[in-house]
Amino acid sequence: MAAQALAAVLPELSSAIRTVRLRVPKNFEVQTGGEGRAFTYDRGRKGLPFVNCPxxxxxxxxxxxxxxxxxxxxxxxxxxxxxxxxxxxLCAFLGERLFLSWLRENQPSLLPLIESAWVSHNSNYFGNDLRSLVSAQECGSEVYDYGWNYPIARLLAQAILQEWTDKKIASLFKSGAKAPSLLADFLDRPSILPQRYVLPALDDTGGTVANLYRQIGGLVMLDLQDTVARVSDEAIGSRYDCLFECMRGRCVFLALDRHQTPLGYVLWQRGQEGEPVHFEHRVACIQRLPDLLTSFENHCPQVAADFRRAEPGRIAVEALP
Ligand SMILES: [Zn+2]
Structure with missing residues (x-):
């Protein structure tokens, strides 16, 4: 399955994949005690690597x-x-993620188990390993801990799957000592992953004053996250007045995802006959725009129809991702 999953995405590597599948020596001995570690030993010039997978x-x-x-x-x-x-x-984590995607298409019954194993590994990589890395950065360390590599590689794998083509991923596997030059872009960034979905859940959808404040807060946070729209340059007072007026006139739709986290909103003004005009919409990240529009269509079908008429081209183009 590993060979199939990787060959499906990285056909450039198919002959190396075949070599690993057929010729690399492997040990899969049963070891329920947990003392033996999985490792791949690079034998350098002496020949093929050796894989130990208890x-x-x-x-x-x-x-x-x-x-x-x-x-x-x-x-x-x-x-x-x-x-x-x-x-x-990073290559090993990319392999894991490509495997999960392959399972989704080809062996969906296995996916929940493997995915929850992947999630539970995260708590090691972003638990002990990350703590050890942070404390080494802050206080120094007498010894090298290989675990420092894991949290960074885990985040890089996520970013690369979103940003790189399959061809570029294949070239990373082949890059050997030159790998850092392929990853140089990431050095200049303030963070490996863009900040997303950072809004807290809005569990209480009732009309209490506190909850209305939280809803306005959710709208403003979405304004701040949507760097394309640049409404964050507007004066605080006028933005607040606008949002508050829209809420009072029931001219704003705030969409929550299944975790009750705000994912975006649509707001509009009323024309002379009360018809919706001047639509604005924001999403925390552009990939979630289709979710926002679907939710809007389901909850406010009539206004959504006006929205589609008002901005047909824009929605069709932006809904593509
Ligand atoms: Zn590893």
Whole structure:
């Protein structure tokens, strides 16, 4: 399955994938005690790597196989050039994520188990490993902890899946010691991932004063997150008046996702006959625009029809992602 999943996305690497599947020596001995670690040993010039993957009878065994398979693949594809640890782990995490996407299409019954194993691994990578990295950065450390590489590589994998083409991902697997030059862009960023979905949930949808304040707060936070619209440059008083008036006139629709987190809003003014005009909409991130529009259509079908008539081209183009 690991070979199939990776070959589906990275056809450029198909011969290296075949080598890993058929020729790389592997050990899958049963080890329920938990003392043996999974690892891939790079034997450098002496030949193919060696993969050790103790079988523990858990769903995460499958993820471990894919992780180590991806290490072996990155070693074989890089030829004699050795990749630095953070890039090595990045390749392994990319392999895990590509595998999860492949499962979604090809073995959906396995997905929930494997996905929850992946989520529980996050709590190690962003728990102990991240704490160790932060404390080494703040206080220094006498010893090198390999775990420092994991949280960074885990975030990089997420960003790269959103931003890179499959071809560029394949070139990372082949890049060996040159991997850092492919990742140089990330050095100049304030954070690896864009900030998203940071709004707290609005659990109480009743009309209490506190809740109305929270709803206005949600609208303003969405204004701040939508860097394209630039309403954040408007004066506080006039923006507040506008939002408050729209709420009073029932001319704003704030969409919540299934976690009750605000994902975007649509607001409008009333024309002379009370018809909706001058639509504005905001989303926390552009990928969620289709969710906002669907929710708007479901809850306010009539206004949504006017909205579609008012801005047909814009919606069709923006709804594409
Ligand atoms: Zn690893």
């Amino acid at each position: 079988y523990r009878e858990t769903a995460s065994d499958l993820l471990t196989v894919v992780h180590e398979f991806s290490h072996a693949l990155q070693i074989v594809a890089s030829g004699r050039s050795t990749m630095p640890p953070v890039a090595r782990e």
